[in-house]
Amino acid sequence: DGGITQSPKYLFRKEGQNVTLSCEQNLNHDAMYWYRQDPGQGLRLIYYSQIVNDFQKGDIAEGYSVSREKKESFPLTVTSAQKNPTAFYLCASSSTGGAGETQYFGPGTRLLVL
Amino acid sequence: AQSVTQLDSQVPVFEEAPVELRCNYSSSVSVYLFWYVQYPNQGLQLLLKYLSGSTLVESINGFEAEFNKSQTSFHLRKPSVHISDTAEYFCASIYNFNKFYFGSGTKLNVKP
DSSP states (O other), rough: OOOOOEEEEEEETTTTTEEEEEEEEOOOOOOEEEEETTTTSSSEEEEEEEEEEEEEOOOOTTEEEEEOOOOOOOOOOOOOOSSOOOOOEEEEEEESSSSSOOOOOOOEEEEEEO | OOOEEEEOOOOEEEEEEOEEOEEEEOSSSSEEEEEEOOOTSSSSEEEEEEEEOSEEEEETSSOOOEEEEETTTTEEESSOOOOOGGGEEEEEEEEETTTTEOOOOOEEEEOO
């Protein structure tokens, strides 16, 4: 089955700790994205990548970092600089990142702060 | 600036009744529009999209949306809802290649 997997489903972060959310896709898509979802605010773009070894900041990149060393993987690190990390994080991918393409979403990771 | 507005945060409706979820967009350029559905604690699933051509687009489960350029709207409709349609629905527009702008979501609550 082709699709996008995210792990873990739930993640707990202690204050001052960096945590990494995993996103893997076997759709052979070039473009991958990370969104943050907060209640009543819809989705906001954190980072996106259209090709391996390249990525761009979205609207709320502060306190986050990403890497794109492999086509199928786009991990997101929530750093200690992100002061309000509690949210639902969604990873998505699309074929080439071109205009009008459908983005396919993973099941999400819920990050909670201890 | 690009934006998508979903005026209704929650829409309660009885089963088998019709429903309309409203979406308005702002854009000064060509726009592509999407509706996604999200079930609790899951990712988003594409419901339907408008890229060009016919202004009326349909999904396989009975939803339809009409692109109205003069009113800058892309409202989602279904003539008869089921309990299983209970979910949160997001309208999104895309411009500048692959940057999506999502609305704040509308929770559809179908009651028996």
